[in-house]
Amino acid sequence: MTIWDFLETYGARIASGTLVTCAQFGLAAIIAIVVALIAGLGKLSHNGLIRGVSVIYIEIFRGTSLLVQLYWIFFVLPLFGITLPKFAAGFISVGLNVGSYGAELVRGAIQSVPKGQWEAAYALSMSPARRMRRIILPQALGLMLPPWGNLLIELLKGTALVSLISVTDLMFQAKQINASTYLSAQSFGAALVVYYILARFLITPFMRRMERVMARRLGRA
Amino acid sequence: MMFHWRWDFTYEILPRLMWATVNTLIAAGAGYAIALVLGLILALAQRTNWKPLTFVVREFVEFIRSTPLVLQIFFVFYVGPQFGVRLSPWTSGMIAIGLHYSAYLSEVYRAGIEAVPRGQWEACRALNMSTADTYLRIIIPQALPPSVAGMGNYLVGIFKDTPMLSVIGVAELMHTANAIGAENYRFLEPYTMVGVIFLAISLPTAGLVRLFEGWLRRKLGL
Numbered sequence: 001m002t003i004w005d006f007l008e009t010y011g012a013r014i015a016s017g018t019l020v021t022c023a024q025f026g027l028a029a030i031i032a033i034v035v036a037l038i039a040g041l042g043k044l045s046h047n048g049l050i051r052g053v054s055v056i057y058i059e060i061f062r063g064t065s066l067l068v069q070l071y072w073i074f075f076v077l078p079l080f081g082i083t084l085p086k087f088a089a090g091f092i093s094v095g096l097n098v099g100s101y102g103a104e105l106v107r108g109a110i111q112s113v114p115k116g117q118w119e120a121a122y123a124l125s126m127s128p129a130r131r132m133r134r135i136i137l138p139q140a141l142g143l144m145l146p147p148w149g150n151l152l153i154e155l156l157k158g159t160a161l162v163s164l165i166s167v168t169d170l171m172f173q174a175k176q177i178n179a180s181t182y183l184s185a186q187s188f189g190a191a192l193v194v195y196y197i198l199a200r201f202l203i204t205p206f207m208r209r210m211e212r213v214m215a216r217r218l219g220r221a
Numbered sequence: 222m223m224f225h226w227r228w229d230f231t232y233e234i235l236p237r238l239m240w241a242t243v244n245t246l247i248a249a250g251a252g253y254a255i256a257l258v259l260g261l262i263l264a265l266a267q268r269t270n271w272k273p274l275t276f277v278v279r280e281f282v283e284f285i286r287s288t289p290l291v292l293q294i295f296f297v298f299y300v301g302p303q304f305g306v307r308l309s310p311w312t313s314g315m316i317a318i319g320l321h322y323s324a325y326l327s328e329v330y331r332a333g334i335e336a337v338p339r340g341q342w343e344a345c346r347a348l349n350m351s352t353a354d355t356y357l358r359i360i361i362p363q364a365l366p367p368s369v370a371g372m373g374n375y376l377v378g379i380f381k382d383t384p385m386l387s388v389i390g391v392a393e394l395m396h397t398a399n400a401i402g403a404e405n406y407r408f409l410e411p412y413t414m415v416g417v418i419f420l421a422i423s424l425p426t427a428g429l430v431r432l433f434e435g436w437l438r439r440k441l442g443l
Contacts, residue, residue, distance in 0.1 A: 185304075
C-alpha cells in the first residue's frame with residue numbers, strides 16, 4: 001500500500017483526529033493561560049493564604065507527571081463526586097499541568113519589569129490593580145511571549161496523552177489505524193508529520209507574529 | 222463508591238510500588254545517559270562546516286522537539302517489527318526517550334558552547350591546537366557550567382516522562398499502579414501514591430540541582 005492509498009483510505013480519520021487535537025489544544029491553552037495568570041500573580045501576593053495555595057498548586061503539578069495527573073483526574077476524582085467526561089478531563093488535565101509551568105513564567109516576567117516602572121506608577125498614585133493592569137502586565141507580557149511559544153508546543157504534545165483515556169484525538173486515531181492494519185510506519189508517521197506541521201507551521205509563526213505585535217504596541221520596534 | 226482511603230491497602234501495595242520505582246529510576250537513568258551522549262553528538266554535528274549535515278541535524282532536532290514523546294514511543298516500538306526488527310519494550314522505550322531528550326540536551330549544549338567567548342577559540346587557533354583538543358580541553362569544560370541548570374531540569378523532566386513508557390508495557394511505576402488498580406478495583410490509593418512518590422523524588426532532585434549549580438559556579442569563580 002503506497003502512502004497515497006493510505007491517505008486516501010484513512011485521511012478522513014486522521015483529519016477528524018486532528019480536529020479533536022486542535023479542540024483539545026485550544027481549550028487546554030485557555031485554561032493554561034488563565035490558571036498561569038492567577039497562580040503567577042498569586043505567588044507574588046502579600047496574602048499568605050493565596051501565596052500558599054498558588055505554591056502548592058505549582059509544585060504539585062510541576063512535580064508529578066502529566067500522565068499521573070490525567071489518570072488521577074479521570075479515575076480518582078469521580079470517587080470524590082466529581083465525574084468529568086473524558087473530553088473535559090483531557091483538556092483540563094493538560095491545561096492545569098501546563099498552567100503550572102506558565103505560572104512560573106508569569107511570575108518571572110512580572111519580577112523582571114524594571115523597578116523604576118513600579119515606582120513611577122506608585123508616584124502617579126495608581127492603585128495596585130491599575131498599576132498591574134496598565135503598567136506591569138503589558139510589559140511582562142512582552143517579556144514572557146517567547147517562552148510561552150515553547151510552552152504552547154509542549155501543550156500540543158501534552159494533548160497526545162488524552163488518547164490514553166480514549167479521547168478520539170489524532171494519536172488515538174493513529175493507534176486505531178495501526179491496530180487494524182499493522183501499517184505502523186504509515187499511521188504513526190502520518191500523525192508525527194501532522195503534529196510537526198501544527199507546531200512548526202501554525203503555533204510558531206503565530207507566536208512570532210504575536211511577539212512582533214507586542215513589540216510594536218510597547219513601542220519597541 | 223465514595224471516597225474512602227484504606228491505609229491497610231496502601232501498606233499492602235507499597236512494596237510493589239517501591240520495586241516499580243526502582244524500575245522507573247533505572248529507565249530515567251538509562252534514558253538520560255543515552256540523551257547526554259547523543260545530545261552532544263547532535264550539538265557538535267550542528268557546528269560542522271558541512272551545510273547539508275547541519276541542516277539535516279537542525280531539522281531533525283526541531284522535528285523531535287515538536288512531536289509528542291508518547292507517539293515517538295509507539296513509533297519506535299511498532300515500526301521495527303514491520304521491517305523485521307523486533308525490539309523489546311525496554312529497548313524501544315530507552316531509544317525513544319533517549320532520542321527525545323537528546324534533542325533537548327543538544328540545545329542546552331549548543332547554548333553553552335555559543336556562550337564561550339570568541340577569544341577562547343582564537344587563542345586555541347593561535348596555539349595551533351587541533352579541533353579535538355580545542356573542544357575537549359578548552360571549549361567543553363567552559364561550556365558545561367552554564368549548561369548544568371538546563372541539564373538538571375531535563376533530568377527531572379525525563380524522570381517525569383517515564384510513565385509514558387507504560388503504554389508499551391514497561392513495568393515502571395504507572396504500569397504497576399494500573400495493574401494494582403485493575404486487580405483490586407481500587408485506583409484511589411495506587412494513583413495517589415504514584416503522585417506522592419513522584420513529588421517525593423522530583424522536588425528534592427530539583428533542589429539538589431539548584432544547589433549543585435550554585436556550588437559549581439562558586440567553585441569556578443563565576
